[in-house]
Amino acid sequence: MHIGIDVGGTNTDAVLMDGTRVLAGVKESTSEDVTSGIVRAIEQLRAQHAFEGAAVSAVMIGTTHFINALVEARRLAPTAALRLGLPATRALPPLVDWPARLRDAISGRAYLAHGGYEFDGRPISPIDHDELKRHAADMAAHGVRSVAISSVFSPVNHDLEVEAADVIAAELGPDVAISLSHEIGRIGLLERENATIINAALREMAVSIVDGLTAAVRAHGIDAPIFLSQNDGTLMDEDYVRRYPVATFASGPTNSMRGAAATSGLETCAVVDIGGTTSDIGLLVNGFPRETTTEVKVAGIRTNFRMPDVLSLGIGGGSHVDTGSAMVGPHSVGYKLTSEALVFGGNQLTASDLAVAAGRADMGDRSLVAHLDPDLVRRALESIAVRVSEAVDRMRTSAEPIPVVAVGGGSILLPDEIPLFGKVHRPENYAVANAIGASIAQVGGEIDKVFAVEPGRREATLDAVRQEAVDKAIAAGAKPATVSIVDFDEVPIPYLPGNATRIRAKAVGDLDMGV
Amino acid sequence: MAWTLDTQHVPDLARGAAVLGTGGGGDPHIGALLATQAIETHGPVTVVPADELPDDAVVVMVAMMGAPTVMVEKLPSLDEVVAPLRAMEPLLDAPVTHIACAEIGGVNSTIPVAAAAALGLPLVDGDAMGRAFPELQMVLPTLFGLSASPMAFADEKGNTGVLHTIDNLWAERIARVACVEMGCSVIITLFPQSGAQFRQTMVLGSLSQATAVGAAIAQARTANEDPVARAVEELRGRELFAGKVVDVERATTAGFARGHARIDGEAGTLELSFQNEHLMAQLGDEVLVTTPDLIMVLEHDSGEPITTEALRYGQRVRVIAAPADERWHSPAALEMVGPGYFGYPVTTHRFDGTPDPGDRRGTADTTLAPTDTLEAVR
Numbered sequence: 001m002h003i004g005i006d007v008g009g010t011n012t013d014a015v016l017m018d019g020t021r022v023l024a025g026v027k028e029s030t031s032e033d034v035t036s037g038i039v040r041a042i043e044q045l046r047a048q049h050a051f052e053g054a055a056v057s058a059v060m061i062g063t064t065h066f067i068n069a070l071v072e073a074r075r076l077a078p079t080a081a082l083r084l085g086l087p088a089t090r091a092l093p094p095l096v097d098w099p100a101r102l103r104d105a106i107s108g109r110a111y112l113a114h115g116g117y118e119f120d121g122r123p124i125s126p127i128d129h130d131e132l133k134r135h136a137a138d139m140a141a142h143g144v145r146s147v148a149i150s151s152v153f154s155p156v157n158h159d160l161e162v163e164a165a166d167v168i169a170a171e172l173g174p175d176v177a178i179s180l181s182h183e184i185g186r187i188g189l190l191e192r193e194n195a196t197i198i199n200a201a202l203r204e205m206a207v208s209i210v211d212g213l214t215a216a217v218r219a220h221g222i223d224a225p226i227f228l229s230q231n232d233g234t235l236m237d238e239d240y241v242r243r244y245p246v247a248t249f250a251s252g253p254t255n256s257m258r259g260a261a262a263t264s265g266l267e268t269c270a271v272v273d274i275g276g277t278t279s280d281i282g283l284l285v286n287g288f289p290r291e292t293t294t295e296v297k298v299a300g301i302r303t304n305f306r307m308p309d310v311l312s313l314g315i316g317g318g319s320h321v322d323t324g325s326a327m328v329g330p331h332s333v334g335y336k337l338t339s340e341a342l343v344f345g346g347n348q349l350t351a352s353d354l355a356v357a358a359g360r361a362d363m364g365d366r367s368l369v370a371h372l373d374p375d376l377v378r379r380a381l382e383s384i385a386v387r388v389s390e391a392v393d394r395m396r397t398s399a400e401p402i403p404v405v406a407v408g409g410g411s412i413l414l415p416d417e418i419p420l421f422g423k424v425h426r427p428e429n430y431a432v433a434n435a436i437g438a439s440i441a442q443v444g445g446e447i448d449k450v451f452a453v454e455p456g457r458r459e460a461t462l463d464a465v466r467q468e469a470v471d472k473a474i475a476a477g478a479k480p481a482t483v484s485i486v487d488f489d490e491v492p493i494p495y496l497p498g499n500a501t502r503i504r505a506k507a508v509g510d511l512d513m514g515v
Numbered sequence: 516m517a518w519t520l521d522t523q524h525v526p527d528l529a530r531g532a533a534v535l536g537t538g539g540g541g542d543p544h545i546g547a548l549l550a551t552q553a554i555e556t557h558g559p560v561t562v563v564p565a566d567e568l569p570d571d572a573v574v575v576m577v578a579m580m581g582a583p584t585v586m587v588e589k590l591p592s593l594d595e596v597v598a599p600l601r602a603m604e605p606l607l608d609a610p611v612t613h614i615a616c617a618e619i620g621g622v623n624s625t626i627p628v629a630a631a632a633a634l635g636l637p638l639v640d641g642d643a644m645g646r647a648f649p650e651l652q653m654v655l656p657t658l659f660g661l662s663a664s665p666m667a668f669a670d671e672k673g674n675t676g677v678l679h680t681i682d683n684l685w686a687e688r689i690a691r692v693a694c695v696e697m698g699c700s701v702i703i704t705l706f707p708q709s710g711a712q713f714r715q716t717m718v719l720g721s722l723s724q725a726t727a728v729g730a731a732i733a734q735a736r737t738a739n740e741d742p743v744a745r746a747v748e749e750l751r752g753r754e755l756f757a758g759k760v761v762d763v764e765r766a767t768t769a770g771f772a773r774g775h776a777r778i779d780g781e782a783g784t785l786e787l788s789f790q791n792e793h794l795m796a797q798l799g800d801e802v803l804v805t806t807p808d809l810i811m812v813l814e815h816d817s818g819e820p821i822t823t824e825a826l827r828y829g830q831r832v833r834v835i836a837a838p839a840d841e842r843w844h845s846p847a848a849l850e851m852v853g854p855g856y857f858g859y860p861v862t863t864h865r866f867d868g869t870p871d872p873g874d875r876r877g878t879a880d881t882t883l884a885p886t887d888t889l890e891a892v893r
Contacts (some may be wrong), residue, residue, distance in 0.1 A: 089590040091592055171859075397827070
């Protein structure tokens with residue numbers, strides 16, 4: 001058996017799983033120190049379903065800790081951003097588009113150095129070790145504890161990033177963490193560099209968080225390996241998290257979506273998560289969230305992380321309803337639903353009141369909404385169903401039919417059937433879906449690079465990329481026999497000669513839990 | 516009246532330029548960052564209306580040539596903005612007094628702002644297209660017989676070249692090859708002209724217009740009005756169609772992102788044909804609008820312009836059309852940028868749906884010398 005834990009901002013959910021069967025599921029409030037919340041959650045699991053520590057083969061943890069730390073600008077390490085690319089790129093140095101608040105929070109220092117490549121792999125200028133040593137001395141003098149290194153076109157050739165890292169490491173010693181951009185982002189220098197700087201700023205915290213999580217699990221006599229959820233839902237081991245904390249950034253919505261799908265028995269579906277203020281809509285394809293193709297802003301910083309593509313509508317259980325136009329949202333009473341909604345004796349007509357009036361939900365005092373005009377109730381609820389189904393339609397990538405799964409407290413707003421998609425699936429056990437999502441034991445490997453495809457060598461190049469992704473998945477702990485390519489993309493880059501092609505391959509397999 | 520372009524104008528200019536880019540012209544984000552940084556470093560830019568330009572002013576266009584994909588990775592240094600101008604200047608009768616945009620669509624509307632700031636020169640309110648087109652000879656001054664040469668180009672490494680070509684198509688061909696060798700992102704300076712010539716050959720006021728379009732969209736959003744309707748009003752165009760993107764088909768051939776998009780709406784299915792820029796809109800068999808008039812795709816509610824690269828299934832969009840500069844409708848101009856040039860065997864249609872009387876394809880008289888065009892315009 002294995003354990004899935006989701007540490008959210010408010011709640012810590014945990015499940016004890018036997019394969020895909022839920023043996024026990026609990027909800028605890030998240031503690032300030034993270035650790036004690038997890039300790040209590042595991043105690044609760046034990047109380048529901050006794051088990052020996054030795055019987056647990058793996059513990060999977062999803063946490064929003066790192067993204068919250070960035071958003072709140074706390075516990076970030078003094079960080080330097082070093083970019084190789086001179087004489088190019090001088091006009092826009094590293095950190096140029098960061099909000100001042102976050103630049104200050106990481107005591108950000110930007111350095112430009114020679115190096116980098118052209119789109120076709122020719123060098124822009126030779127790397128200069130003396131220049132790097134001078135920069136390193138300045139970093140040391142300013143108390144830098146973490147360094148992000150980027151290099152122009154490093155997704156094409158990353159040799160110079162590695163070489164510069166060796167030079168900087170030799171100067172600054174082993175206590176300074178170094179993050180390399182080619183391991184974190186893709187084409188688009190500023191966005192990739194920003195993601196790398198964020199990663200660098202979180203490295204110190206990653207060490208203490210991982211140590212804390214490990215201690216909490218070990219305190220229960222569980223010696224099994226510990227994994228953390230990544231943005232796409234696959235798992236990474238503790239060493240990887242220490243080096244790439246940014247890879248956890250989107251694990252919250254991802255685990256929620258994957259959990260919803262898993263509890264509904266679906267692999268490809270749209271998930272509509274309706275809360276108090278918004279409806280968040282995402283798409284799962286073969287169990288993995290469809291990812292954004294454009295830049296993503298995190299805490300006001302433009303990055304090109306692979307994040308699940310989530311569309312938010314201003315419709316939730318607490319949404320205001322206009323009695324004239326029957327418009328729902330975007331204003332909401334939010335968490336004050338239980339004091340401000342009509343059914344709870346308040347004065348604000350909310351979407352939840354409509355659901356009660358229509359007999360779709362039973363909460364508060366139904367008599368307090370008996371006076372509502374049935375026509376208004378019908379029109380407003382219909383408009384919710386139409387807008388949600390339009391949004392789902394907007395998210396899907398083709399006209400193929402796709403099942404819709406509705407979760408969250410506000411899902412009572414949806415009828416049993418919605419336009420375009422028909423039946424709405426409502427999973428049971430959803431209260432701990434995030435933890436179930438975290439517990440899905442898959443690991444993956446992804447390659448995303450630009451290649452100059454030589455004439456007649458296309459197939460060979462594509463095969464080599466696929467194999468590289470498979471090898472990476474196996475190295476991450478996948479059972480070789482279960483690994484397959486789940487995502488493959490080949491995009492010729494316009495305006496460039498020499499068949500420059502961006503190739504992306506993702507391989508995923510089941511975690512080898514040694515049982 | 517001359518006005519001062521400061522950092523607060525840059526987002527409006529970039530958004531307006533993305534609208535006028537008609538789907539092409541590259542990601543305006545980097546262009547906007549460059550302009551903002553240059554203004555913060557060197558101070559704001561004076562924008563001079565063409566009617567205040569002295570007759571003997573020396574105006575030069577500054578533009579980025581290359582691949583937008585490269586530009587987001589190998590960012591410019593802005594040193595390469597100065598070099599081509601300095602290489603070109605000794606070949607001119609007098610020092611350069613003003614900078615201008617070659618095209619108002621996309622990044623080439625904001626790069627000249629950065630250049631003007633870095634060079635400490637004023638920018639003239641106008642451009643050579645009034646929109647975006649993919650090749651450097653596709654500008655109104657070509658129709659007036661103006662030469663792109665002497666033209667200079669430079670990369671960030673310090674390499675500089677100067678061209679003297681027999682015509683503007685050769686300038687495009689030779690510069691394009693050099694550009695690839697130099698790393699696929701160079702700054703070019705070209706089409707030196709006098710203030711008097713500028714007033715005759717260029718689209719006047721387009722920098723102000725782009726800024727006004729961008730500002731109108733932003734203001735409409737804040738005021739809860741319809742941003743698309745406001746954009747249509749600013750452009751004196753019309754809304755063609757509203758619907759949902761149901762299919763996008765693209766292939767990259769010969770350096771151009773060619774393709775089609777189908778949009779389903781109440782009036783049927785609109786088909787857009789694009790090659791970097793949107794070039795033709797058809798409803799069933801009926802041609803609604805073609806190049807050179809402007810076809811633009813805006814997000815249905817926010818009015819945010821959508822580039823051809825960012826078009827995808829499911830988007831709710833509105834397609835709008837607006838008139839191009841009248842001189843683009845002369846027979847010689849349609850030879851250069853009409854639908855026939857881009858391989859669409861249809862008659863040119865104006866933004867309001869009427870067939871273009873200037874389209875003489877299929878008749879004997881299809882070749883007009885630039886001087887004829889000049890006469891026609893006068």
